[in-house]
Amino acid sequence: MRSFTALSLAVMACVLSTGAEAATNPFPMPKCHGFTLEEATIDSIQARLKSGRLTSHQLVECYVDRVEKINPYMKGVIELNPDLYKIADDLDKERHHGKVRSAMHGIPILVKDNIATADKMNTTCGSDALIGSIVPRDSHVVALLRQAGAIIMGKANLAEWADIRSDNYSEGWSARGGQTRNAYNLTQDPAGSSSGSAHSVSSNLVTVAIGTETDGSVIGPAQRAGIIGIKPTVGITSRNGVIPESHSQDTVGTFGRTFKDAAHVLNAIRGIDKRDPVTEEQKGRVPHDYTKFVSSKKALKGVRIGIPWKRVWQSSTTVNQLPQLFSAIDELKKAGAIIVNNTDLPSIEIISSDPPAWNWMYKNGLGLNNESEFTVVCYEFKRDLNNYLSELKSSPVRTLSDIIQYNLDHQDTEMKYFKQELLVQCDSDPFTEEEYTAAAAYIHKTTREQGIDAALKNHKVEALLVPSDNWSLCTQIPAQAGYPIVTIPAGIDPFGVPFGISLWGTAYSEPTLIKLGSAIDDTLRRRKLPQFLEHTATNIPVNNEYGFYFS
Ligand SMILES: *[C@@H]1O[C@H](CO)[C@@H](O)[C@H](O)[C@H]1NC(C)=O
Ligand SMILES: *[C@@H]1O[C@H](CO)[C@@H](O)[C@H](O)[C@H]1NC(C)=O
Numbered sequence: 001m002r003s004f005t006a007l008s009l010a011v012m013a014c015v016l017s018t019g020a021e022a023a024t025n026p027f028p029m030p031k032c033h034g035f036t037l038e039e040a041t042i043d044s045i046q047a048r049l050k051s052g053r054l055t056s057h058q059l060v061e062c063y064v065d066r067v068e069k070i071n072p073y074m075k076g077v078i079e080l081n082p083d084l085y086k087i088a089d090d091l092d093k094e095r096h097h098g099k100v101r102s103a104m105h106g107i108p109i110l111v112k113d114n115i116a117t118a119d120k121m122n123t124t125c126g127s128d129a130l131i132g133s134i135v136p137r138d139s140h141v142v143a144l145l146r147q148a149g150a151i152i153m154g155k156a157n158l159a160e161w162a163d164i165r166s167d168n169y170s171e172g173w174s175a176r177g178g179q180t181r182n183a184y185n186l187t188q189d190p191a192g193s194s195s196g197s198a199h200s201v202s203s204n205l206v207t208v209a210i211g212t213e214t215d216g217s218v219i220g221p222a223q224r225a226g227i228i229g230i231k232p233t234v235g236i237t238s239r240n241g242v243i244p245e246s247h248s249q250d251t252v253g254t255f256g257r258t259f260k261d262a263a264h265v266l267n268a269i270r271g272i273d274k275r276d277p278v279t280e281e282q283k284g285r286v287p288h289d290y291t292k293f294v295s296s297k298k299a300l301k302g303v304r305i306g307i308p309w310k311r312v313w314q315s316s317t318t319v320n321q322l323p324q325l326f327s328a329i330d331e332l333k334k335a336g337a338i339i340v341n342n343t344d345l346p347s348i349e350i351i352s353s354d355p356p357a358w359n360w361m362y363k364n365g366l367g368l369n370n371e372s373e374f375t376v377v378c379y380e381f382k383r384d385l386n387n388y389l390s391e392l393k394s395s396p397v398r399t400l401s402d403i404i405q406y407n408l409d410h411q412d413t414e415m416k417y418f419k420q421e422l423l424v425q426c427d428s429d430p431f432t433e434e435e436y437t438a439a440a441a442y443i444h445k446t447t448r449e450q451g452i453d454a455a456l457k458n459h460k461v462e463a464l465l466v467p468s469d470n471w472s473l474c475t476q477i478p479a480q481a482g483y484p485i486v487t488i489p490a491g492i493d494p495f496g497v498p499f500g501i502s503l504w505g506t507a508y509s510e511p512t513l514i515k516l517g518s519a520i521d522d523t524l525r526r527r528k529l530p531q532f533l534e535h536t537a538t539n540i541p542v543n544n545e546y547g548f549y550f551s
């Protein structure tokens with residue numbers, strides 16, 4: 001016995017020393033009162049809560065403990081809700097008395113800091129300029145989450161002003177929250193602007209989160225955090241109480257480590273809101289329960305899925321990951337999917353130009369698509385933001401011009417790393433109403449009927465499969481169309497950072513995207529846990545030389 005132990009120890013020592021090069025996770029996650037909370041789903045947490053062996057109070061304690069350990073490095077959370085435990089206790093009491101409001105009852109969720117909460121927390125879009133402002137009411141989505149029994153655990157960090165501040169800045173940085181870091185490799189771009197929401201979910205600081213997208217802000221960080229992101233059709237989630245960028249494109253989206261979790265959150269936050277008239281369009285077009293579309297691999301059998309190769313796959317910046325993406329396509333084919341290559345958008349030549357021109361446009365903050373997207377977003381931003389600010393009960397700033405002046409007066413904190421070129425440009429109202437109207441009509445026509453809808457119809461496919469590029473047509477086309485997109489983990493790049501694969505569909509096709517997306521996720525199973533590589537990194541800010549300018 002004794003010699004056997006000695007031998008085992010010697011073998012172990014050997015394993016340990018040879019394994020020393022492999023990075024070890026500096027933040028292993030302990031069990032939570034005997035429950036494996038790491039990667040726990042909403043359904044598994046509900047089962048545990050139901051059994052009486054875990055309370056929401058204990059659940060929150062375990063997550064807060066993890067936030068306190070990891071947040072000093074990753075900075076995904078701007079603030080925690082001071083009423084956290086009181087809310088958890090009330091919901092525990094309700095459960096004890098037999099009342100369970102929904103699948104979200106007693107489940108902690110993080111809310112991006114541009115989504116208003118009428119509680120003790122700030123709603124600032126990451127900017128010091130809005131500290132102390134008082135919102136008139138909860139945003140519609142937060143009110144719905146509270147009704148569903150969710151615990152608003154805190155506010156997630158983001159790229160300040162959700163990326164429409166400067167064309168030379170760092171994704172995930174805000175004056176209030178500092179630099180959100182990528183949970184996989186902390187020296188790397190977390191993507192944004194919903195950076196904190198995505199990376200906090202991926203590193204199990206919380207069960208689920210919500211964020212917002214104008215162009216890429218849900219899909220980008222979800223893919224760089226190796227999780228599921230659902231950006232729904234504009235019209236499914238109310239933007240009332242969301243610090244706006246563009247009412248044509250803004251939408252509230254959901255993050256989960258599984259499709260079912262992201263769908264549970266979508267069930268809770270979708271709904272008609274008289275304060276956001278576009279939500280009327282969902283009447284009769286949304287299912288009662290998105291989770292019932294969550295499927296296994298089998299759902300791919302015989303399903304036609306299109307590949308828009310021209311310009312979209314062709315120009316992907318994830319091109320280095322093509323071998324992993326191609327092996328993913330092969331796995332989908334083996335599962336029975338019919339992959340239809342060259343399912344191109346008829347308008348693709350007009351809505352994109354050659355890569356050198358794209359670079360020029362990035363650098364000049366103009367974007368793709370004949371500048372039309374920028375025209376629309378910039379024109380709406382000033383008006384929509386001033387409208388939001390005018391509704392605040394009290395606020396140190398009331399207009400975009402006030403914010404610009406605030407930044408000038410607080411250079412040491414607000415302008416330490418980045419300027420505010422886009423705020424200034426949009427405040428100068430550079431586009432006429434005629435230019436705006438023409439641009440909006442142009443992007444709708446080219447991305448909808450001559451774009452996604454035509455590709456789906458012409459090739460009789462259920463959805464379009466594209467690389468979840470960190471910045472490309474991947475998010476721009478559905479963003480301009482106001483159409484849905486989901487992302488699914490597809491692999492890990494040479495720096496240890498995940499990348500994803502996305503599905504595009506027509507308006508209100510979330511059921512199809514959830515069905516196929518979850519079937520693809522079940523086939524690929526490529527999500528890996530973050531290992532917090534380089535967790536002591538000090539490269540603040542991460543510089544974003546390709547100039548994302550809004551999302
Ligand atoms: C709101 O912001 C102020 C100023 O930074 C801070 O003192 C306060 O603690 C914040 N509220 C919460 C709940 O963190
Ligand atoms: C972008 O910002 C960085 C850091 O503030 C600066 O070094 C760089 O020159 C800027 N680039 C451009 C194109 O303005």
Ligand SMILES: *[C@@H]1O[C@H](CO)[C@@H](O)[C@H](O)[C@H]1NC(C)=O
Pocket residue numbers: 317318319470471493499546
């Ligand atoms: C993101 O885009 C940039 C610019 O095109 C590219 O250099 C980089 O490799 C991309 N990153 C990933 C992970 O694809």
Ligand SMILES: *[C@@H]1O[C@H](CO)[C@@H](O)[C@H](O)[C@H]1NC(C)=O
Pocket residue numbers: 307309326329341342
């Ligand atoms: C799709 O077709 C293009 C040629 O049009 C080819 O280069 C590419 O490899 C094909 N992609 C797949 C996934 O088969």
Ligand SMILES: *[C@@H]1O[C@H](CO)[C@@H](O)[C@H](O)[C@H]1NC(C)=O
Pocket residue numbers: 350370372435438439440442
């Ligand atoms: C650019 O977009 C405008 C609408 O905003 C359109 O009238 C014009 O023809 C477009 N130009 C090109 C070169 O596509």
Ligand SMILES: *[C@@H]1O[C@H](CO)[C@@H](O)[C@H](O)[C@H]1NC(C)=O
Pocket residue numbers: 185186187188494495496533534
């Ligand atoms: C993390 O990313 C950096 C580049 O930002 C790279 O140099 C480094 O090798 C990566 N770390 C690991 C362990 O892959």
